[in-house]
Amino acid sequence: MLKVITLEEFIKLIENIKELQELQEEIIDIDRIYNRVLSKDIISPCDLPGFNRSSVDGYAVKANDTYLCSDSMPSVLKLLGEVKIGEIPPFVISEGEAVYIPTGGMLPSGADAVVMIEDSEDAFNEVLINKPVAKGENLVMSDEDVVKNEVLLKKGTTIKPHHIGVLAGIGVTEVCVKEKIKIGIVSTGDELVSPYSSCPVPKVRDINGFYLKSAVEEDGCEGRYYGIVSDNKEKLNEVVKVALNENNIVLISGGSSAGNKDFTIDIMERHGKVLFHGLAIKPGKPTLMSECNGKYIIGLPGHPLSCAVVYKFIVKKILDKMYGRITDDINTEGTMGVNYHKARGREEYLPVKIEEGVIYPLYAKSSAISVLSKADGFIKLPRDCEGIEKGEKIIVMR
Ligand SMILES: Nc1nc2c(c(=O)[nH]1)N[C@H]1C(S)=C(S)[C@@H](COP(=O)(O)OP(=O)(O)OC[C@H]3O[C@@H](n4cnc5c(N)ncnc54)[C@H](O)[C@@H]3O)O[C@H]1N2
Ligand code: MOO
Numbered sequence: 545m546l547k548v549i550t551l552e553e554f555i556k557l558i559e560n561i562k563e564l565q566e567l568q569e570e571i572i573d574i575d576r577i578y579n580r581v582l583s584k585d586i587i588s589p590c591d592l593p594g595f596n597r598s599s600v601d602g603y604a605v606k607a608n609d610t611y612l613c614s615d616s617m618p619s620v621l622k623l624l625g626e627v628k629i630g631e632i633p634p635f636v637i638s639e640g641e642a643v644y645i646p647t648g649g650m651l652p653s654g655a656d657a658v659v660m661i662e663d664s665e666d667a668f669n670e671v672l673i674n675k676p677v678a679k680g681e682n683l684v685m686s687d688e689d690v691v692k693n694e695v696l697l698k699k700g701t702t703i704k705p706h707h708i709g710v711l712a713g714i715g716v717t718e719v720c721v722k723e724k725i726k727i728g729i730v731s732t733g734d735e736l737v738s739p740y741s742s743c744p745v746p747k748v749r750d751i752n753g754f755y756l757k758s759a760v761e762e763d764g765c766e767g768r769y770y771g772i773v774s775d776n777k778e779k780l781n782e783v784v785k786v787a788l789n790e791n792n793i794v795l796i797s798g799g800s801s802a803g804n805k806d807f808t809i810d811i812m813e814r815h816g817k818v819l820f821h822g823l824a825i826k827p828g829k830p831t832l833m834s835e836c837n838g839k840y841i842i843g844l845p846g847h848p849l850s851c852a853v854v855y856k857f858i859v860k861k862i863l864d865k866m867y868g869r870i871t872d873d874i875n876t877e878g879t880m881g882v883n884y885h886k887a888r889g890r891e892e893y894l895p896v897k898i899e900e901g902v903i904y905p906l907y908a909k910s911s912a913i914s915v916l917s918k919a920d921g922f923i924k925l926p927r928d929c930e931g932i933e934k935g936e937k938i939i940v941m942r
Contacts (some may be wrong), residue, residue: 546822546830551891552641552925554600554858557819561865567792568723574711575906579764580721581867586697588714592690596651598627600682603664603671604640604655610676618665618672627652642671651683658682690714700870702764704786722867725765728787729756732780732798732808733846736772751848751913752797759855762794763863775805786812788839795859798846801830808843809833815841824927826890828854828908847910853893853922874942876921878903885931896940903940 549557569583598604605621613619619687627633627649635643637654645651645658656679663675688903691695692757697707703721711719731753738747745876750772770787776935801807809832812818816836821843823831827850832843840858842859844851864871881902886892896904898920905923908915921940925932932938 547820548822548824548829549820550824553859554820554823558862558865561862562802567725567866568876569720570723571718572721574708574717576720577708577719577721578705579762580702580703580724581869582697582699582701583722583868584626584720585695585699586693586711586716586719588694588696589692589716590690590714590715590924591687591692593684593688594686596686597684598645598647598649598651598682599684600657600658601647602645602660602661603673604637604645604649604652604658604786605608605642605673605677606637606639606655607657607677607679609640609642609679610657610659610673613673613676615674618674620667621671621673622672623666623669624625642673643893644671653797656680658685661706664923667741683846696906698870700868702869704868725760725793725866726768726791727756727760727765728754728768728770728791728794729760729771730770730783730787730796732775732793732796733772734775734805736798738772751852752844752846755848755852756795756797756844756890760851760863763860765863765868775799775807777807777810780828781814782809784815784841788815788836788841788918791838793862794841795844795855796841797844797851800832800843800845807905808833808841812841812843823854824890825853826886826892828858828893829890831858845910849895849908849915850910850915852913852916857920857924876940876942877937878940880932880934880936880938883934884925886929888928888930889925892923896921896923903938 610619613779617735622674624635624643626641629646629649633650633652637652644706657677659673659677667670706918731750735744735748736750737747737917741751753769757769760767761876770783773783796808801806803940812834816834821832831854844854878898878901881904884905892899895915897904906915921942923940
């Protein structure tokens with residue numbers, strides 16, 4: 545019999561994970577930083593863009609010189625020359641003067657606005673301005689994008705392309721990130737064969753090993769696949785021993801429940817302390833976890849949908865905790881399209897499809913996998929809830 549713990553108890557348990565294992569820090573170049581987790585805040589060493597610049601092609605002027613001008617009564621300004629992009633303009637604009645400026649060009653001193661080229665007429669050594677501009681119009685100010693010493697990115701941020709763009713913009717090319725969590729992945733079962741080999745009935749191709757390796761990589765970890773291990777306690781023990789030695793975490797899928805060939809619990813007992821065996825979630829009840837000198841073994845159910853749900857809603861929480869990651873869940877709210885009944889006792893994660901804001905459950909057994917490609921996300925039904933009615937609003941977790 546499994547001694548099942550609730551999700552709340554699980555969350556309390558992983559609160560201590562930081563003390564159990566401290567990840568090292570690495571300095572990484574920004575061209576290799578995608579998906580890594582920052583271990584220090586990024587403070588901007590400079591303003592951005594760092595100089596006042598024009599946001600249009602036109603004429604840099606003193607705004608006061610364009611006051612009340614119009615098509616019928618243009619302001620006539622003396623043209624001093626042209627600002628070259630990427631160069632400091634050698635002009636100082638005085639009353640009654642203007643210079644041509646391209647988009648992105650540096651505003652010459654004395655000027656405080658730019659007139660768009662469409663609102664002017666070029667007239668040999670002079671320019672006619674047909675429309676007034678206000679001070680600051682058509683300009684990007686020196687610290688408008690980033691202010692020097694601003695905390696731009698917080699420790700715990702997972703680096704995405706927009707963060708890399710910001711770092712490039714402020715010239716920070718090396719940053720401190722958390723060492724990648726290394727995760728060993730083991731698939732167990734006499735019935736399993738590689739997706740690369742033939743699969744005579746009633747063998748089964750290894751789905752979980754491939755799912756888990758890509759899932760951990762998507763979450764910024766290094767996934768190492770240790771292959772398929774038959775239902776042999778000693779062989780499994782050997783592979784887990786090696787994987788534990790080489791990684792921070794070992795994920796074993798299959799053999800998690802209590803059948804006569806379910807050895808994960810025995811292996812865990814050999815290698816450390818079992819933290820729990822059984823979680824009050826559906827699917828995923830036989831999930832188990834142990835700790836061994838600051839490393840973890842997590843046993844996931846063999847059923848592919850259960851394995852994926854446990855990864856997404858349980859293992860990921862552990863990884864986020866270890867990384868100290870700032871999480872920003874992408875959730876959508878929708879309205880239930882049908883009544884859905886559930887038994888009390890386990891928190892349920894139900895794959896759903898969303899059609900124009902209406903949510904429809906995808907009825908799939910834990911043994912399924914294709915449902916994940918059809919689902920838009922999951923809804924979570926609390927432990928004591930007995931279902932959800934058509935028309936009720938609920939959050940879909942992506
Ligand atoms: N008497 C009971 N039987 C079962 C219970 C129970 O409470 N009492 N729980 C069921 C639940 S719920 C789940 S989930 C599964 C968990 O089983 P295991 O983790 O022990 O997994 P296996 O028995 O090894 O495999 C289950 C199923 O999944 C297939 N499988 C396994 N690994 C993979 C893989 N890498 N890729 C694709 N498919 C895989 C395997 O062939 C089995 O069909 O136990 C229930 N039983
Ligand atoms: O717990 Mo099993 O994972 O419900 O199918």
